[in-house]
Amino acid sequence: MELKRVVVTGLGALTPIGNNIQEYWNGLINGVSGAAPITYYDTEKHKTKFACEVKNFNVEEFIDRKEARRMDKFAQYAIVASDEAILDAGITGDNVDKHRVGVIWGAGIGGLETFQEEVLYYAKGDGTPKFNPFFIPKMIADIAPAHISMKNGFMGPNYTTVSACASSANALIDAFNYIRLGLCDVIISGGSEAAVTIAGMGGFNSMHALSTRNDSPETASRPFDATRDGFVLGEGAGALVLEEYEHAKARGAKIYCEVGGGGMSSDAYHLTAPHPEGIGVIAVMKNCLRDAKMNPEDIDHINTHGTSTPLGDVAELKAISAVFGDHAKKININSTKSMTGHLLGAAGGIEAIASILAIKHGIIPPTINHSVVDENINPELNLTLNKAQKRDIKVAMSNTFGFGGHNACVLFKKLED
Template sequence: MELKRVVVTGLGALTPIGNTKDEYWDGLVNGKSGAAPITYYDTEKFKTKFACEVKNFNATDFLDRKEARKMDKFAQYAMVASDEAIADAKLNLDEVNKLRVGVIWGAGIGGLETFQQEVLNYAGGDGTPRFNPFFIPKMIADIAPANISIKHGFMGPNYTTVSACASSANAIFDALNMIRLGHCDVIVTGGSEAAVTIAGMGGFNAMHALSTRNESPESASRPFDGTRDGFVLGEGAGALILEEYEHAKARGAKIYAEVAGGGLSSDAHHMTAPHPEGIGVVEVMKNCLENAGLNPEDVDHINTHGTSTPLGDVAELKAISKVFGSHAKNININSTKSMTGHLLGAAGAIEAISSILAIEHGIVPPTINHTTVDENIDPELNLTLNKAQKRNVKVAMSNTFGFGGHNACVLFKKI
């Protein structure tokens, strides 16, 4: 059968550097850091005292108070970003066939704050199990797409992909395939995460995964820099409306880009560490290019996973050099995590949005906070350091990798 073409017709973002798609893009282009001291709890005894929090967010500005109380923050974020994307796509919800509209969402953790609070409440009590009746529905990772579909009446496929930090890129690829195969006309996809909590920060600190640059939070996320010491935890959501090309054209929708293809692979190596030679990463980028029917030399821009960890950054750049060969030096490579921090399961969604907007605007956002050369990184690679660069981006790739060796890659092209 002939696969259907799939395009992006709507975008929504709620991030540490902007609470809408346009604010997010402005923050990216201007090299804005979202890192600051944590405001959610007392950090005195924590190794890391900062994160990339969403700022100036009040759920009841967007949601009914009773409904907001039934949702963990990660689900609230999902609702806000998806509503923006649906509005941006100008979908007529009275005319669209809701049986053929699905919601495929990504979350690596889900309702961690809800889980944490309920357990702490029980531990601080007399042993009587007085749990909130909304404890489980608020916590489970699949509740975000469920809430989106319930609000809008979307009756197509509805589920959450969980592959750690690759979750929302995985969701985008699943959504692509669902439309390609003719099962849906439209899918709301993306991801959300809200893990800046006592449990989240404490757990990642215990793994020695987080930067401890407490004296300078805004410069702590420094992918590819020789002095990087770990990632900065972020939170938020990104949403994309994926639509079958003829369906979008028939209703006169604005088209941001075509979703050309995607790829998945596994490192099959370690619970948390990447393969030092990036073997799984090589395979996922090869798979993505093959799936899209494109050649390495077609790619103009790569938004890397680039978390600012000593091992991961080097392994990914080695893999890029292997896949793209001499063309690698012609690609604008960046890591927007230098600004947003690492949104875990939502990372793939907001980085896909950055890649799409780079195509639309002809600008590649920078990798900020770079001051020191890493001798293990090829100096000929263009890492788009410290300042955005103008570039006619026809094809953009977005890489996302997760604990457990999960690798996902999505590829967008100008239409």
């Protein structure tokens, strides 16, 4: 069976550094930090008092007030980003077969704010189980793609992938496979997350996973820096329209790039910590290269998982050196989490978009906030530190890993007719 070619025809983003694709890209190439003191609740008694919140966002500008009240914030974000991607791709009811258009979405947690609010409300009562009738439909992780499909009438495959912080990268790989197997023409994919809540921040703090650099939030996310002390929690959504190449050509769609391949693996090591030698990361990048039928020397750029944690950053860079050998020194490596923070289940989506836009514009966004060299990191690696770098990029990889040892890697390449 000959596999179909898959391309990207639409992008949408709602992030801590920009509420649409153009704003997001401008924030990336200019090294803007999205971290700031939390505005959603009183942080006086919290260890970490900052995060990368979505800013200047009024949901009623995008979604009817009554409808928005029936959605958790993570689903609202999904609607806004997917609307932009669908419009960008020029998808209408007249130029697609809606039975062959699917929605495969990623979310690591789902409606955490809804769960928190309902449980706290119950706890204040007399023990009578009184809950909002929309409690469960707002909370469950699969509801975001359901809203996207219902709004647009898309009747193809519809579900959510849940693999912690690898969730939306896994969603992209699933979407890629459905299309190249000829089962769909178009799939809206990506991910969303809205975990900047008392429960989300408190839970990650209890694991000692978050930075506590409260005196300088904007510099707290510092991947690869020797003084990094944990990740900065972010929120938002990234949406991509994946489409079968001939289908896209037939309707005259603009094409950003081709999806070259996808890889998956498991660390099989620890609930939250990566294998110190990056064994699972080595496997996932090799699997991705194999799927794309490419050699290590073909890769120009890697958008790393790069969360700014002491263990994770070193393990990932060790794995890159192991897979790419001497060529690793010629790759532009970066971590856009230095600007956006860590969007958990949405990370793979917004970082795939960053990789695609890097190919399109020939610019590698920087890894900001780096000042102290880590002696455990190979100094010959080009980590694109503090300033964007121009480069002709033919092939880019995006790495995304999740608690539980879930690893996903997606490869994008310039379209060649």
